[in-house]
Amino acid sequence: MASETPSSLSTDAFGDTLLRIARNAIGERFAFPAQAVADFAELREAAATFVTLTQQGQLRGCIGSLEAHRPLARDVAANAIAAAFQDPRFRPLGKDEFVRTRVEVSLLTPAEPFPVRDEADALARLRPLVDGLILSYRGRRATFLPQVWESLRAPGDFLAQLKLKAGLPADFWHADVVLARYAVRKWHEAAR
Structure with missing residues (x-):
């Protein structure tokens, strides 16, 4: 597509x-x-x-x-x-x-690998309001759509909450963490 x-x-x-x-x-x-x-x-x-x-x-x-x-x-x-x-x-x-x-x-859009050196590199390169992010670590996986940036504006908060969603501590980082990013096109109904 x-x-x-x-x-x-x-x-x-x-x-x-x-x-x-x-x-x-x-x-x-x-x-x-x-x-x-x-x-x-x-x-x-x-x-x-x-x-x-x-x-x-x-x-x-x-x-x-x-x-x-x-x-x-x-x-x-x-x-x-x-x-x-x-x-x-x-x-x-x-x-x-x-x-x-x-x-x-x-x-x-299809997810693309987002290789990073460490968490600081990830935080520096994340694009607020643009990137959807998939975090994987040894069988655990979680994602946030780009829309989540609307409530978690700081990259540190975004990544910390994504780690919690994956069942990991908010301050966790390991060399085996794998990230991928994607973008979305979205449509929504008028408020009901």
């Missing part, structure tokens, strides 16, 4: 389609009628996405794929269902709260 929307596509129409796919997938569980979805060839190409659900600006679920392994439309639908009903941090979404839940879809 290309990291940029081809110029022949309307970014708004493409993003609206991804949002509708996500909302339709969740709404189907509650027997809500599906919204019409435009047909873009890109929907059939393998892509990695995250679907984030919020209520009044607070996280309500977020699940995604780090590697492209299924068609974009299927990835968005599957991640929407998982964010609504399988995020272990939250109880399953209820029908009554679905109508006030805001949907966001993030389309990831």
